[in-house]
Amino acid sequence: MEMGREKTEKAMRIMSANPLNAETAKEHLRSWITANSVFFDRNQGALMEAPIDISQWRLTVTGEVGKELLFSFDDILRMPKAIVANTLECSGNGRSLLKEKASGNPWTIGGVGNAVWGGVWLKDLLKKAEVKQSARHVAFEGFDKPAGSAGIKFVRSIPIEKALSSTLLAYEMNGEALPLKHGYPLRGLALGWTGANCIKWLTGITLLDAPFEGFFMDKVYRIFQKEQDPKTGEVVTRIALKCIITQPLVNEKLPGGQIVVLGAAYCGERSIERVEVSVDGGQTWEQASFIGPNEPYAWRQWQYVWDARATGAHTIMARATDSEGNRQPDRAGWNVLGYGNNGVEEHAVVVEIV
Ligand SMILES: Nc1nc2c(c(=O)[nH]1)N[C@H]1C(S)=C(S)[C@@H](COP(=O)(O)O)O[C@H]1N2
């Protein structure tokens, strides 16, 4: 299917080629699984040209442990396998839709995707390492080459509680070996947390008695305001409650009649209870219906059939409520780096009925 493949490749919206930062086209966000070939790309440094020789790859576990460990890829494959669905979203997804500009990659809604991941539970590895009482954070290091002359490695840490409860080390993505650009051969996945907490090309895990300190922990991936020291801002961890509209497209011209509005709703560690849709700019709301699987950590696809009668411009909005009764905000809270845009108004889609 040569034509199909060409179309697929064109569908990525490339924001920067080197490092590669590209978002998934809305058309590819309409299924529960996001195919590996169209899954969004977010990289701090240049992509490596060839996969590592798997016989040379090693994973170390060091720091606040009773026993330092060294794993080969075969050692990892021999451990009990876990399969989990998880929606991965870049912390800055939706940034370009904020009313007030924020710096960073200009994501619309395509810095997100859902995959079924295969791998091993981090807690199973840590059990073998005899983690000390003093361990509070777990740092992850990849073997990608850092960008720029400063050469700062992308190292980040997560709290020990997250590492021991719901963090996967994934070597498989949607039934295939983890693709090179998504972290081959192994990546961390702090389930339900933003992409920055999910280190690719993993090679080192270090148990620390405090959060890791460094550029990618203290200067970015924090919520802060102008004139505030970034280090005093809250660290970006959980994916925020949010709803995206994947059909129709922004400014699409459509004939009147039945229009199938499609979208996805997600909120990381919690589940989605309800999605409501408005086709009159937020004056009235109707319930959407869910389609497809309902799995922890994974988004829910939904649809709403709109009987469009009047010609002219119409504003479609969608809003989600989680299982604890929280509803996403009408407007997102602003921060300097534009993280966590989950505003209903920011994600509105205007269409024209002709
Ligand atoms: N080693 C390494 N891991 C990384 C990054 C990186 O640049 N280097 N980028 C992070 C960010 S910010 C995101 S959003 C996700 C993106 O994962 P993907 O490219 O597989 O979609 O990987 C994360 N893990």
Ligand SMILES: [Mo]
């Ligand atoms: Mo990200």
